Amino acid sequence: MNTLKEDLKEQIIEQLNLEDLQVSDIGDDSLLFSTDGVGLDSIDALELIVLMEKFYGIQVTNPDEGKEAFLTINTMADYIEKNRK
Amino acid sequence: MSFITAYCQITERSCTINGEIVSEKNEQSGESWFKQLYKELAVDYPKFYKMDLLAQAGFIGSELIKKADQDRLVTYGDDEIALLFANQESSADTDIRFKESYEDKKAPSPSLFVYTLPNIVLGEIAIRNKWFGENMFAVLPKFAPEFFVQYGSILLANDSKAILAGWLGILDGKIQVFVFLVEENAQSGIPLNKENLIKYTGFIDQV
Numbered sequence: 001m002n003t004l005k006e007d008l009k010e011q012i013i014e015q016l017n018l019e020d021l022q023v024s025d026i027g028d029d030s031l032l033f034s035t036d037g038v039g040l041d042s043i044d045a046l047e048l049i050v051l052m053e054k055f056y057g058i059q060v061t062n063p064d065e066g067k068e069a070f071l072t073i074n075t076m077a078d079y080i081e082k083n084r085k
Numbered sequence: 086m087s088f089i090t091a092y093c094q095i096t097e098r099s100c101t102i103n104g105e106i107v108s109e110k111n112e113q114s115g116e117s118w119f120k121q122l123y124k125e126l127a128v129d130y131p132k133f134y135k136m137d138l139l140a141q142a143g144f145i146g147s148e149l150i151k152k153a154d155q156d157r158l159v160t161y162g163d164d165e166i167a168l169l170f171a172n173q174e175s176s177a178d179t180d181i182r183f184k185e186s187y188e189d190k191k192a193p194s195p196s197l198f199v200y201t202l203p204n205i206v207l208g209e210i211a212i213r214n215k216w217f218g219e220n221m222f223a224v225l226p227k228f229a230p231e232f233f234v235q236y237g238s239i240l241l242a243n244d245s246k247a248i249l250a251g252w253l254g255i256l257d258g259k260i261q262v263f264v265f266l267v268e269e270n271a272q273s274g275i276p277l278n279k280e281n282l283i284k285y286t287g288f289i290d291q292v
Contacts, residue, residue, distance in 0.1 A: 016196070017135045054192050
């Protein structure tokens, strides 16, 4: 699980071009879409959907589900564990 | 009379402000040329990393112009500075990368898609500076100094007091960027006319 979270952070930094961030800057419970957290925006949300499909084979089709899944690294990792085929 | 009061030029290897070289590309660096320039600017604007090359070019050009005289632009109201940009390639550099993202990698990139219009660079500059003036991005068959002179005079005849203008040639590794500031009430500078634009851009072979 911890490896999954570290992988997720690396993929987010890489895919979303967050070059000013290090893996250690993103806490497992940091809010991804809050300015107090990682500060992602709506385009980043679309990139996360692409990332989920590309790396984990998961299609996020339900907006409400995605909203909860993309809250933090912890919720993303949980969502992947539950939905990975 | 309108004057060019500051200008900067970026090529594949060097960057000049008002004709003086301020930076040269470090070929040994693993970072892109624009990232090298961004770091030298020492501004804190993480969104820069998400921009495509066209937007990065406009962003760096505008920041260099501001750096050339830090007090100059703050004297204008937020709707008195117009943006007037053009190029020949439109957003083709990013269009091609976006096409590759869905054809080759089978994953269309939303962050690339949002830059598949050339005028997005104007939005980036306007957001960065909170400028709400007139703006125009033209895609032209070739560099046309008359466009800047004529369209610029229309802008200045109306509500704009200054124009941040530029030619942003970005395609396939080629960089031909010339950004300049035109002011209506400047005491001195380079008169804005076709001859001077050709002279200072060095684009004589393209006119």
